[in-house]
Amino acid sequence: MPDAPDPSDLKLLGLRPGATRGDLRRAYQRARSTWAAGSLATYGLVEDSEREEILARLTAAYERLARSLEAGPAPGEPNSQEAPQDARQPRGDQVSGAESAPSPAAVDRPPANPGATLRRQRLSKGIAMELLARETRIRPAILEALEEGDTARLPAPVYIRGFIIAYAQAIGLDESEALARRYLEWLETRGA
């Protein structure tokens, strides 16, 4: 079972406890358009790097809230999300740490997971997981496993290259081939 909605996530998106999925979606849509590149509303307010950091924070909060609201007792909505049970495992410290502080916390693991870079890039562009899943037609569980470098949940390496390329292209990264190569190299160092 995922946790109850995090109060600080709710506050960040200007929501009250008891907010519905509809409230969440509207609040995030507003936040996303506000902090998008070229937005008039924030003109003169922030530098681009700061804008991306704020957008990433909001998007990460949105995803956590969406996950906890989705699992809650929502009236009449079958729990039809394609995420299998194992995607609901508590997330590792590595991931949530990287969300609250922009600098990755886990420096003690020498080869950095290239999936974390993908995630950071995705969030800073305000692309929520569900949107990426729709764009790439890859199941969210797999996208999450890619970001977390969770070998237990990943398919065989032969399939991964295509996934990484699709992911990278969907979030507008040019170097998708190189990223896929790096990702597979990294998986090898992990003995996958």
Place this chain on the structure above:
Amino acid sequence: MTTKNQASSPRIWAIGGGKGGVGKSVIAANLAIETARRGTTVTLVDMDLGGANAHTLLGLGAPTLKITDFVERRIATLAETITPTPVGGLGLIAGAGATPGAANTRHAQKERLLRNLRTLPSNVVLLDLGAGTAFNVLDFFVGADLGIVVTMPEHTSVENANNFLRAAFFRRLVRSTATRPFRSVIRELIAQPQNAQPLTPRQLVDAAAGIDEEAPKRLRRALEGFGPAIVVNQVRVPGDRALPEQMAGAAREYFGIAAWAGGFIPADRLVGRSVRERRPVVEAFPGAPFSAAVGQLADALLASGASDA
């Protein structure tokens, strides 16, 4: 509707927004009328000490008494400078026109004026602050119960409004962090060398926390009750209607202040016409889109006061 007891001190609304010519004075004059029509007594105070025009927008002749008569101590109390208007429940404190030096109110004068605004005998005191981010303007804005930032849906104007919000945010911190050592620390953090990157709110809180671990809590307390309303004027295309919500959201997410969307006001050629005819828009053209929007703004501002009173 609840009409407030005259004996309690008035609620102060202040209209600012950085850029000149965005419609602050037209909105202030018409908002004052719409608010008075709702059974709330209003004093409109023309604080644009460099270019006063509220009396003209209300269709009045040159008033005999002006705010400067109080500031320069020719008149003992501010309430005595109120000029009656033909609108029931609405009084005007006229501005000084382009008196040289009038815009540079000294500190003691400013504090005396602020104190006296709180003693005016109406439910609402509406300040038209004029353009700019001088301390004169900012101190009245952050000292008000409710700040209203007016902007237009164009880059220069939004940039000015965002800079105004930033300046007001820091000014509020300086003015409400009363204890001496802490206040000077905040001042030092805010004082920026020319052309350096302006400090972000987050950096400020982090830096202050390094000096005093209680600091973040005190900063948060200083910002409590600071929730400006964002009004976007002269909206022409439907796409710009989302701007008040977006700008308010940005201020909440960036400064951590309780900013909210006061709404948008359409561009309306009847505004220019009524200004030329020297008649308030809401009186000359009550059915105009501008008039309807200003009426809604009055409702929203009154409701905001009812909820936190």
